[in-house]
Amino acid sequence: MALSNDFHSFELGPIDPADPTPLYQQLRDRLRGKLVEGWPKERPIPSERVLMQMTGLSRMTVRQAIAELVHEGMLRRDHGRGTFVADSRVMRLLTGHSTFRDAVQKLGSTPVTQVIRRERIFANPAQATLLQIEPGEAVFNIVRLRKVDGQPVIVDFTIVPERICPCLGSADLTGSLYEYLAGTCGVPPDHSTDTIEAVAASGEVGELLEVEEGAPVLLLRRLARSVHDVPIEITEEFVRSDRCLYQLENPSGTAGIALVGILDTNLEDRS
Template identity: 35%
Template sequence: MKPKYLEIKDYLSNKIKKGILKAGDKIPSERELMELFNVSRMTVRQAIDRLVNEGLLVKMVGKGTFVTKEKLNTRLNILKSFTEEIIASGHKTSAKLLSKREIKADPELAKKLKIPEYSSVLKVDRLRLVDGLEMSVNTSYFPMIRAFMLEELDFSATSIYHQIEKELGLMIEKAVETISATAADRRISGLLRVKVGTPLLKITRLTIISNNIPIEYMEGLFRPDRYLVSQELYR
């Protein structure tokens, strides 16, 4: 006899496969599934956790559990802003400015941006959303010595690359990017609506303008259930 949690798992996965539950739809509540299958909350959660691990469902703290949307795919060999990537994939993007303040660059940051230690740097924290759902928390550092007008940019707008090129007249030529893993702390978990300790993608990017001059150093924490990185390799 099939265990109850597998019955619930199959019930939900079949609804997803048949299109009854579509990407972005909220699944029945734990209480509804408990009553439907006459089981305990633990059994329901066991079924849901299996589907989350398989990538079919995603839990959103304070909202419920939803059918996973298609992951947004970025290719490493093409330099695009986050906004350009999202628009190209057919989705809508938005940004929420969390904070903006001038700080002094410590030795490590100064080395990355190729500026004197303790020079003025504009630190900008933003929450990036796709189709209204939280995607990433991005922290950017801009050297004030390179462009004093940086502080006048609209950081609640979506594309900073566009503003750097159009408003400041600086031409972005390349970027150096690294990808690693990290875990959500209490602050980030609240912003991205995930549990504390949830694995995240950590993407750092050093954006460079003409004459090999850095204009931005960015650290982004991305939900891996919504963001995918791919690269073509040749031999």
């Protein structure tokens, strides 16, 4: 006899007063999660007044949370008609110390990591130089596909010297690699140098990410070292630019991304 007349309702739970995170950030994150869950694109989100009533927060706080989501590109204002979910990217990852899993779950989505390939190979000269090992030393080459809610988002190509973590050959890598390295192998990656560039997807990358040959993707290259400065891993992370963006919080005194230099890519063997 139940008539399931089920619409999307915009219920937001109460904001946790014990959480030290600023209120507008809590609301922003909750709103983001709600939107990622699925809110019809043609439907304006509830008015400020309704959001205030739902959350018990002030108009200023509600406005600030919404303004941030507009700035992020998750919402767009259509003056007169309301505020809507923006057409473009709905997925956001934050850089920092959170794992992929944590970042995705924070949005209310389901992260899945698939190990595409794991093999024991011999380091080529470029890899050996970066990792400060002998050319020809054994390394693990791990290829993993990260999906969010069933859709491919990132493919990782990671190289870790066997001597750093011999048991990687048989480890469960569907979770956080960093947590495994820190926990089971006792070599937590401590600091890293990362670069970000735009490249055209091709071959295996394009296939795994399910994008057309030549589609733009982000490429993050990382060299991570232990607290004693020992290189632990190098990774090339190809990211679907339509599904992710990276956000950096520049703390007090460091506003703006510093341009350190311009790489002449002809000089360097980046393979």
